[in-house]
Amino acid sequence: MGDVQPSPGDPEENRDPVDSEKKTREGNPTMRPVPETQNQDSKSAREDLGGMGMSVSDLNAYYGSFKAVTDVSMEIQANKVTALIGPSGCGKSTYIRCLNRMHEVISGAYAQGRVTLGEQDIYAKDADPVIIRRRVGMVFQKPNPFSKSIYDNVAWGAKINGFRGNMDELVERSLRQAALWDEVKDRLKESGFGLSGGQQQRLCIARTLAVEPEVILMDEPASALDPVSTQKIEDTMDDLKKSYTVVIVTHNMQQAARISDYTGFFYIENQGDPGQLWEFDETEKMFSNPERKETEDYVTGRFG
């Protein structure tokens, strides 16, 4: 697995997009411009929008010598919402970051195992992490808009990924999908920072959607939001899964029960052990009659 950086479509920090783009053009090997052929593809690749399934086999994730996640195998169904729950520190976020090669961004961190996105082995030697992250977008816990206008926040990722279509249409469609359009349509040129926390998070979702990924990873996207903003994000899920596959980490079990089709419970059996996927099933089953006692203890709030 190579040394990689966050992709332009998935900025973790409030980097200046112009600055990042400049670096890209200056030859940063991991943020290179997309080849022309790919630019053309990206114009139409997602015309027939549909999510892509992922398959994870025997995944292990490490921070240096510390094994954080062990032996995870999971089929992530296309066009479904998969929720990951579990106590703090059990490896959920580490795991989700392995699904778009964001884990290895941390110094010393690496993953072993096999993760496929459709037919593509995302850890194959010839797999480009930047393209993987464009296909598997990510929304983080804390809203992180750029210091740019609302419009540019959404347009930027698509632009540097070579989008050649009608940008106005893309921005509007992305903002609508993120349930933000009606609130911002009259102030698209205003700064993204002027939005409320909930709006900023939906802006980040719109920004991710504008790159037209096939899978969207969400790491506690509503944990810092008020109930109304949380509800708006949850309400987008049903629409989003028509076009995307969604994987969401959440500490809010009722949220997992409300929005997901499948739920994975991560658990650490003994202190110091790596996290493992303890149970994975349809959400209905996980919240009504899980197979394993630890899962039931967790979802009923008896520990964690």
Add this chain to the structure above:
Amino acid sequence: MPRETFQHELDTLLSDVLDLGGEVEGTLENMVRAMEEHDAVLAEKELGVDMRYKARGAEIDEECMILQARQAPVARDLRLLYTVQAVTNHLVRSGTLAEHICHAITDTAGCERDEDLEAALIEMARTARRLFHEGLDIFRDRDIDRARDLQAADDKVDLLYSEAMNLIANPSDGNAGAPEWRMRAALTVHYLERIADHGVDIGGRTVFLVTGERIESAMQQYINRDLREE
């Protein structure tokens, strides 16, 4: 243990249901004794219990709703609340039916009876009381193996029901009893069959509480089990 308050509330709720079950059992006990001993005074003591049981049932129902609204239960906690609501309904209805029978006993105290039919009624009443007690015990102990046996025992009540109905339809010559008693006997047969069914259903609900499966599904798995493994 986290959620101590919630657990305490669940424990209290369960205790309330079992208390109500104990009271309904007391009514059934008096009903059977009143039938056996022709004791209209004892039967009369049970008149009015229906109102009390319904009020208690409504309180338990409301408590379940409040717990669902406030505590957002899932998995076994949610199953417990659903089961408590269903079991409470079975208890209240059994109490109502027992009061109907006590009414019949007091209303027909001086009437002439058909001895064969009366014997069948008493046997059916004892069986219904036993099945109800068994169902409640299973719920208290979460003993789902006994729930399967209870399901099978229901067949005996069905048999007694058929026998009693046959006696009602075909009275022996000159021994039919007073028409009012006979009419009440027909209703009593039906009430007793229902009480036994409520008892069996309480056992079945316990299977759902413990396993998350309906008794029909659990029974099918039990029937299809590989005996060579046992």
